[in-house]
Amino acid sequence: MPGLTFERRLMFSYCVDPDTLGTFRWFSCYLTTGVHWSFYLSFLKVLLLLAVTAPVALSFGFAGAMAARSHFPPLSWLGKGYIAIVRGVPDIAFFLFFVIALDQGFEWIRHKVLCPDWSEPIRQGNDFLVCQSAKLPLGTAPEWVHETYGFILAVITFSIVFGAFAANVLFGGMRAVPHAQLETAEAYGMTRRETFWRILVPQMWVYALPGLSNLWMVLIKATPLLFLLGIEDIVYWARELGGTKTSRFTEYPHGDWRMWYFLFLLIFYLGMTRVSEIGLEKLMRRLSHGQATSGGELLRKETTA
Amino acid sequence: MKNLILTTAALALTAGMAMADTVRMGTEGAYPPYNFINDAGEVDGFERELGDELCKRAGLECEWVKNDWDSIIPNLVSGNYDTIIAGMSITDERDEVIDFTQNYVPPAASAFAAASDGADLSGGVVAAQTATIQAGYVAESGATLVEFATPEETIAAVRSGEADAVFADKDYLVPIVEESGGELVFVGDDVPLGGGVGMGVRESDGELRGKFDEAITSMKADGTLNEMLKKWFGEGTATYGTDGSVVTN
Known part of the structure; x- marks a missing residue:
């Protein structure tokens, strides 16, 4: 049997010869192979991506919305341009080309700073060439550094894309706050800055939350785009592990099991959406508290009745 | 020093x-x-x-x-x-x-694998992996080409009946055909490509x-x-x- 020359780390001692095992034991070995651990690890990767991307995208969105409603025209154009351009470009195009461009951009800057004496052109035909020390990560870096770098690029890309949508939602949320509230603040002698931070921002969330919760749901489902960025996510592994395996290349041959793996992913995604719905519902209740909206009014009646 | x-x-x-x-x-x-x-x-x-x-x-x-x-x-x-x-x-x-x-x-042979001997290779639907020489060959052969991102999916397309045959490197197809228990067979002649x-x-x-x-x-x-x-x-x-x-x- 070629291909089975690698050193095996077995979860259970009886996994030495899987062909002879009963169904239950066979599966206990099959589901604990090295590739399956990579599969389980990819779930953590996806959760980590969500946990990091959501706040970063929200801050991008907040900055974008603030810029868009600025009274200083160039800043306002910048904010509105960001929202319009990123929302208009198809995600898949963004994920395919932007990441390579971003990576090359970083390397180009490092190249200019670190290798000022370099005389050869950076672009030679199709090739993009920077000096060795400008490579990001360095060619000598271990594989996990490369993977972490890829992950960071993914977070930046996801944040820029979802930040643009969030900016639009927050921009709408800011405009939905009743104007009378702002005028009252002004009448009390607050500056524009104070009105913004003390009156507008605390009240806008309740208007923005339905839109933001939509974005969160879309973000959860957009994580398979990670594979376009070279990160092995849960969908990649489900496809890889579920595919037909012949006995020449594995000790655990099986037919096309992709359906079962994707069914498992379906359950995972449904579970994620359910948990998110419950969390967002709670958040909405909290934000509505004391607000001059129908939701806030409902809460007031509940507590006084 | x-x-x-x-x-x-x-x-x-x-x-x-x-x-x-x-x-x-x-x-x-x-x-x-x-x-x-x-x-x-x-x-x-x-x-x-x-x-x-x-x-x-x-x-x-x-x-x-x-x-x-x-x-x-x-x-x-x-x-x-x-x-x-x-x-x-x-x-x-x-x-x-x-x-x-x-x-x-x-330079190795590419081959067609299908569910039955009678598959129509010149006028039927043939699966191949995207951006491969096999995909290019099928596109010019007159058969209808369906492309898939991975080799695995090209085989699945034949099994599910979505394609009449799959065209790929013979080396890749051999173990799959051997272990299919007669479900898949080689049809037509091998084609030297590339x-x-x-x-x-x-x-x-x-x-x-x-x-x-x-x-x-x-x-x-x-x-x-x-x-x-x-x-x-x-x-x-x-x-x-x-x-x-x-x-x-």
């Missing part, structure tokens, strides 16, 4: 050499027996064994990287890895964008290409490449003579 300076200089020098010598090998990991992911989750297959041996002979330190087939060339020219060693046939179209070493697998399988490198990377070329030549000359070919593709596979010429067995 002088000693210290010397040591530092030596250190800096060796560090610089180590930096230049790490070669990142890009592969797909989904195309057995060329390359696949084994039960332990590592890159395995003919090209893993070959690549490790080539690096040893060329005195290079190599690291394996997985990349999706669709973006395997853009990521090479962008410098994310230094070679493509992924069962890639040498074709004129690809040669315009990247360079190839000499082939390390002789200029063999070679290693892809950036056009500006002539030095690296030279090193690998030299290592491949030495493996052809002492017969080790033939042993690997027979081990992974079976006794009947085409091999090389000591002068590098192709021998069909």
